[in-house]
Amino acid sequence: MERTGLMVGVKVKEIATKGYVYQECTVLSSDPVSIVFEVQRTISDEGGNVETVISQVLVLWVNINHVIVMEEKT
Numbered sequence: 293m294e295r296t297g298l299m300v301g302v303k304v305k306e307i308a309t310k311g312y313v314y315q316e317c318t319v320l321s322s323d324p325v326s327i328v329f330e331v332q333r334t335i336s337d338e339g340g341n342v343e344t345v346i347s348q349v350l351v352l353w354v355n356i357n358h359v360i361v362m363e364e365k366t
Contacts, residue, residue, distance in 0.1 A: 297322030297353075298361070304329065306360040309351055326352045327359075 298304075304317040307329065314331045321328040328350045336342045 297324060297327060298359070303362040304359060305362045306358075307351070308357040308359075309355050310357060314349065320348060324353070326350055327356070 298319045300319055300321060302319040304319060305315065307314045307317055307327075314329070317329040317331045319327065319329050328348060330346060330348050332344055332346050334342060334344050
């Protein structure tokens, strides 16, 4: 059976890699080798300015410990 990854647009509650945990992500691309997802985070600088940063992250599946997909009810 062929592995295909997660569908584009799937909301992910958590992706844990060997070195970091990403929360509240959206899948942009996924195949049997890697996953690309978007994650938003709020940061503040030393001056107290707060802004939202959107990052796109590519991670190989071999570096992922677990993925928790959000449950959606329709």
